[in-house]
Amino acid sequence: MESFVNYIRQFPHYKDHLLDDVLPYLSERNIEAGSYFLEQGKISREIAFIEKGLMRLYYLNDGKEVTSCFCKEHTITCSYKSLITKTPSDLSIHAIEETKLIVFAFNDLQKLYEKDLFWQQVGRLAAENEFITMDCHNRFMNDLSATERYQQILHEDGELLQRVPLNYLASYIQVAPETLSRIRKKMSRT
Amino acid sequence: MESFVNYIRQFPHYKDHLLDDVLPYLSERNIEAGSYFLEQGKISREIAFIEKGLMRLYYLNDGKEVTSCFCKEHTITCSYKSLITKTPSDLSIHAIEETKLIVFAFNDLQKLYEKDLFWQQVGRLAAENEFITMDCHNRFMNDLSATERYQQILHEDGELLQRVPLNYLASYIQVAPETLSRIRKKMSRT
Numbered sequence: 350m351e352s353f354v355n356y357i358r359q360f361p362h363y364k365d366h367l368l369d370d371v372l373p374y375l376s377e378r379n380i381e382a383g384s385y386f387l388e389q390g391k392i393s394r395e396i397a398f399i400e401k402g403l404m405r406l407y408y409l410n411d412g413k414e415v416t417s418c419f420c421k422e423h424t425i426t427c428s429y430k431s432l433i434t435k436t437p438s439d440l441s442i443h444a445i446e447e448t449k450l451i452v453f454a455f456n457d458l459q460k461l462y463e464k465d466l467f468w469q470q471v472g473r474l475a476a477e478n479e480f481i482t483m484d485c486h487n488r489f490m491n492d493l494s495a496t497e498r499y500q501q502i503l504h505e506d507g508e509l510l511q512r513v514p515l516n517y518l519a520s521y522i523q524v525a526p527e528t529l530s531r532i533r534k535k536m537s538r539t
Numbered sequence: 540m541e542s543f544v545n546y547i548r549q550f551p552h553y554k555d556h557l558l559d560d561v562l563p564y565l566s567e568r569n570i571e572a573g574s575y576f577l578e579q580g581k582i583s584r585e586i587a588f589i590e591k592g593l594m595r596l597y598y599l600n601d602g603k604e605v606t607s608c609f610c611k612e613h614t615i616t617c618s619y620k621s622l623i624t625k626t627p628s629d630l631s632i633h634a635i636e637e638t639k640l641i642v643f644a645f646n647d648l649q650k651l652y653e654k655d656l657f658w659q660q661v662g663r664l665a666a667e668n669e670f671i672t673m674d675c676h677n678r679f680m681n682d683l684s685a686t687e688r689y690q691q692i693l694h695e696d697g698e699l700l701q702r703v704p705l706n707y708l709a710s711y712i713q714v715a716p717e718t719l720s721r722i723r724k725k726m727s728r729t
Contacts, residue, residue: 430674433667462660469659470652476666477623483673484620 353451374457380444387442393431402448406440416521429479495524543641564647570634577632583621592638596630606711619669685714
């Protein structure tokens with residue numbers, strides 16, 4: 350729970366009593382590697398803070414998995430569009446590693462929104478962050494070649510490359526696993 | 540100003556006194572057809588509500604204009620990422636028709652955020668809306684053929700097709716103007 354408290358504390362206007370608002374709504378959940386937090390087609394009704402572990406968001410395109418995001422410890426994960434529009438999720442979220450989550454329901458977040466300005470602000474900043482993340486991902490996909498995408502991950506989050514299986518990484522960069530292997534080999538020679 | 544008041548009134552928890560918070564921060568601006576509200580490379584510091592007229596958001600890709608959005612009367616327009624990250628805008632915003640705006644500064648919005656829960660909520664819902672809009676646009680670009688894109692606009696906002704010049708519409712659908720002309724002719728025959 351300590352990392353969740355630290356996460357909440359970083360928002361402007363945080364005060365200790367605000368933690369009492371949210372604590373009754375939180376529950377812990379462990380997800381084994383390979384198991385799901387959310388499956389495509391279901392309506393997302395929960396938001397998860399990752400205490401420990403690694404999750405993957407993906408969708409199916411012509412029957413093939415396309416990874417849209419990896420979510421590491423101390424970040425929030427959810428199928429954001431499904432959550433706020435109450436429509437079936439076009440994304441699945443599963444655990445790559447054994448993962449420990451702190452989960453709260455979207456309905457309970459609405460109660461917090463009514464309770465204090467602070468929570469509206471958390472919601473606003475989280476929404477802004479979701480927007481920026483999607484925009485960065487669009488740029489990543491539209492503006493970079495496969496090699497450049499791999500280089501960007503290597504540069505910005507080299508540790509992730511140690512934790513993510515090759516096939517998932519390839520489906521994030523959107524190349525065949527064999528192509529990614531070639532890119533890696535080529536780069537290790539230079 | 541009436542349409543702006545109606546826009547604000549639609550948000551949950553609206554009360555008349557809230558309007559007094561925002562009125563001192565608003566200014567009216569007229570933009571001639573072809574003139575700019577924001578140019579690429581400048582930091583966006585203003586948000587505009589369109590009272591009347593039509594705006595276009597576009598960016599340059601290899602020197603070619605790509606239209607990312609048309610914004611009609613009674614909606615908000617801004618370069619959202621530039622606004623919230625305080626970085627140079629990768630989008631330009633110009634008027635297609637003579638346009639009447641109600642403009643407020645992002646700095647003043649921050650003051651409103653501090654003043655009442657209501658404004659944080661407006662900011663959150665606006666951010667959620669920006670996210671949904673970008674997600675829909677991603678789907679529009681990734682999942683549909685050029686003909687399907689044209690059909691979707693025809694189905695959802697046929698009036699827009701009467702107001703937007705062919706070359707702008709083509710750069711939104713991301714085909715050459717000649718290709719769009721062919722699509723239109725083919726559809727008018729069926």
